[in-house]
Amino acid sequence: MILELHIIQNFAPSNLNRDDANAPKDCEFGGYRRARISSQCIKRSVRRHLSFSKSVKEAGGEVGVRTKRLKNRLVEILMGDHGRPADDSDKVAAAMIDLLGFKLSDAEKTEYLLYLGEGEVAELAKIALSAWDALKELEIGKEKKKKDAVPESLKQAQDALKSVVAKSRKETRSYAADIALFGRMVADNKNMNVDAACQVAHALSTHKVEMEMDYFTAVDDLLPGEDSGSDMIGVVEFNSSCFYRYSLIDLNKLRENLGLNNDLLAAVVKGYIEASVKAVPTGKQNSMAAQNPAGYVRVLVREDGFPWSLANAFQKPVFPVRGTSVEEASIAALEEYLGRLKAVYGDESVLSDACFSVYDTSRGSLPAVLKAAVESVTKGATA
Template structure:
């Protein structure tokens, strides 16, 4: 029995700029001699975390101002507390975890705590001590357990990530499009004056993005203190669903690129492996890159099993919106999203 499950996702992302560089240009990378559009793994993880926490209400806080969060929680629990005194204790407490940034006096390096840990820290602060308030290597937040964290001043308090997340990269050569825009001035328009208030440009891209997420269930059980709780099944369902739907969120209100994945493939594996599109796929005869991307993935699926059939365990599951998935990946037939998520959650909990 293997502890690893890799989920491969192909998504046709329309005109958008979900992940951009410091100049506002969609992130990109050259693969196989062709320019590809890129969604960084950090942006993908952020999208998954936000989707998961919004669904499950299992909240956490990642910030450079955790002292302020702890003080606010302390005052919520005890409104009559001396704010100046508890702030001093809170600084010492958070300082046991993170190093202070010397370039900005009083500010802390970004760190990540669950709401449960913030409450525990607030209780400690109200008691006027700087005693230990969190377990080593564990957390009650599934998001933190999934993606991991480290503390510069307290390495043993860090949490090993149970998920490995790849960047999303287009399976084909991509282009960056420039959009010229202007903003209309309502007063000028009313007075029939010409000219806009602002003129500018934005850049966008689109394509078939391939990304993978690998789950280490043994590490998840080790990192997540809530693994054995009755509520854990619901949290896991929310996380797997967020993995499938979660995308970076840049300029989302400008383009609304909310799409369902064309293909989602889960494979139990002894050694974690994914597929690649080093050679860019060509346009299909009817247009578009999705059919040829799925064909290329299916070819690699077969090749992987010819090379090392023993690497793959009994659990496989397939879903997606593409109309012709049945029979392309061995004997797998596409299921509903619910059936897919149920199968993955059952595997995780074994």
């Protein structure tokens, strides 16, 4: 079973997702320059949105944290929750990072961002407590020789670490909701890898786009009256674009990543859809406030595992016509293309198809779409 999410969303002048030159990201599609929002930006906006975390936590799940400061977090737990001394906690936390196969910089941070659930971090702290004395004496970075005696408590800690960061073949493991969705890849410790259940496309404008420039100046509030001129000048690039957004969830894989917990599965799906609809990237929002809700949302649940991105509906750029907005024209193009696909491939595999549009309120609403999706997912999971 797969769940597909299609969104049409028009934004006022904005720079929601910047490239290395601080310009809005873009690309070529169908032979025309298009505005773009990266999938990484979209995923971060979704997993950080209150709708997602609220739905997950109400079902007893947790949301992960992406950080280079794992050592600091371990020290906080060891000191705050378990009352261990600061110096010892610092040594033990560093030793745990070493056992996981990571190096710490001079700033006491890992070389790259790690993606962990709070439950996993808490388990790491418990393992540290079980081998406290051995970890305090562990020489970090020293190459271990076969003849070196390894304390039994340290051997047990190493074995326990493997069961925490890796999915055991003997038992089903539940990961944090966003890790279950978006996966985890760790080059230095492949045991920590988690296959993603969710695919997210880069959002593309449905029309050709031209970048525009905002020339700005700033004046010193304490500028003497006899003086004139600006104390800062600059240029900000922006555009105004209507985006097509697409993502899909492999529901069987998500259920597996969530420990076969059907209630949590339904909560994660609900939270993901709601957050995807409501979350907006934060780039340059304080100066542009492009807080524009989606104009169209469609959620399909199908059982044949044959996903349909509808991006090709916009190979030919949409052009607004008199009396019709670019968002309305984009919705019409999407639905026409979807109808063509159904005519060719059939739609017998579709278990649920719910949508809403702000241009035709009789078609449904966000609560109705969420309800239909959750009911279909729950029915499929329990079948």
